[in-house]
Amino acid sequence: MKKFFVFGIVVCLIFSAVSYGYAKMGKEGLRLRDGEFEIPPEIQKAASVSELRPFLDSEDQFTRMAAVRRLGEIEKRKAVSLLINQFEREPYRVLMAPEGAPLVKLEIIRTLERIGGEEAKFALLGILRTYWERGPKVKNRRQFNFDGDYTTVVPLTLKALYKWSQDKDVFAIAKEIALSEDVKKFHTEGKIGENSWKIYLKGNMIEKGILDDKDSARYLLDLVEDLLGAGCGKIGLMKVEAARNILGNELKESALSSLKEELEEEFAKEPRGPKGSFTKRHNKLRNEISYLKRILKRKNKYKKN
Numbered sequence: 001m002k003k004f005f006v007f008g009i010v011v012c013l014i015f016s017a018v019s020y021g022y023a024k025m026g027k028e029g030l031r032l033r034d035g036e037f038e039i040p041p042e043i044q045k046a047a048s049v050s051e052l053r054p055f056l057d058s059e060d061q062f063t064r065m066a067a068v069r070r071l072g073e074i075e076k077r078k079a080v081s082l083l084i085n086q087f088e089r090e091p092y093r094v095l096m097a098p099e100g101a102p103l104v105k106l107e108i109i110r111t112l113e114r115i116g117g118e119e120a121k122f123a124l125l126g127i128l129r130t131y132w133e134r135g136p137k138v139k140n141r142r143q144f145n146f147d148g149d150y151t152t153v154v155p156l157t158l159k160a161l162y163k164w165s166q167d168k169d170v171f172a173i174a175k176e177i178a179l180s181e182d183v184k185k186f187h188t189e190g191k192i193g194e195n196s197w198k199i200y201l202k203g204n205m206i207e208k209g210i211l212d213d214k215d216s217a218r219y220l221l222d223l224v225e226d227l228l229g230a231g232c233g234k235i236g237l238m239k240v241e242a243a244r245n246i247l248g249n250e251l252k253e254s255a256l257s258s259l260k261e262e263l264e265e266e267f268a269k270e271p272r273g274p275k276g277s278f279t280k281r282h283n284k285l286r287n288e289i290s291y292l293k294r295i296l297k298r299k300n301k302y303k304k305n
Contacts, residue, residue, distance in 0.1 A: 032062065033101040033152065035110050039066045046070055049082065056086060064090075065107045072111035080119040083108045087127065093149045094137050101152045109153065113160035121164050128157045128173060135182075144186055155191035158199065165202035174199035188234035197242035213255035220247050221259075221288045229284070248295050256299075260292040 031037065043066045046052045052074075055067035068086060071079050087108045093101070109127065112120040131154050136147035145151055158177070164170040177183060177196035187193035201220070205211075210219050220243040227236040247256075267285040272278065278286075 029101060032065065032103050033106060035107060037062070037066065039070055043067055043070050047074060049075065061103050064104045068104060068107045068111055072115055077115055077117050077119060080112065080115065080117075080123055083112060084123050084126075092137065094147050102149045105149070105153055106156055109156050109160050113163075116163075121161070121167065121170070124157055124161050125169055125173065127153065128161065131157070132173070132177060141182070141186060151190075151192075155195050158192070158195035162195070162199055162202065165199045166206045170199060171203035174203065183238075184235060188238050193238045194242050194245065197239050198245060201239070201242055202246065213251045214259045217247060217251050217256055217259050217292075220244075221291065224291075225284050225287055247291075248298070253296065253299050256292055256296055260289060260296065263289050263292070 040063075043052070043055050043063070046055065046067075049071070052067050052071055055063050056071070058064055058067070064086075068083065071082060071086075075082065087105055090102060090104050090108075109124065112124050131150060135141065136144040136150040138144060138147050158174065161170050161174070165174070174196045178193070178200040183193045183196065201223075205216055205219060210216055224240050224243050224247075227240050230236070232240065263285050267282060267289065270279065270281050270285065272282075
């Protein structure tokens, strides 16, 4: 009995150590996946492609990742073709994220976004088309989450392409993804669906001539209220999240504050229903005002911090 007791304690200690190791690796993996790291001094000193080459050829994934960031800093737009070559050299990782996240590829995508310009845009479009047309490397598409490469590269590339929402090629592929059966079946939660809908919504507003921040906010608020009022389901909720993301993160505080004041005036002037009751229009305006207040409060909190 005593031996079994001791054996049980040893097993528990080993399990705890392994669990702690995985948790630590998971946290570090999440930071690296999100690009939260400093370039090591020995790589920061590199001032040319030839000096960076040993680091780009390293077997260590983090070393290559840091070298990619430095490459973008020193070469800027000249680095695009080198970054694409590096992307194509990187192994495909069919393993769940964060451990399965292709860290070097993700840093290449972020670096291309920072570089900007036509070449970078076309490079990002090429990555997105390749991944989307090929799909996840799993037997059953419902198990797409097991493909850490696909589930991190596709949403991050869409995020990087957001600033080119007005571009017809970017808008076209975002629309294709947003309206696809794959998004309806598999991506109603997560960033693939939401990020494609962000570009689609932004592109739609640009097509309709809705360019001013205040007009954009009114359009998005109306869209959110209409979707929620109709009992929108998973697809609708995904559109709502995309619209709210643009509202909360992309539009200027001054425009949101000005719109809030306009909506408050409209609320006060809106005729009441029987016995002074609120109408549907009152309720819609009240919801929109309340949401704008929450956004502005959050922005003020971040400003103070």
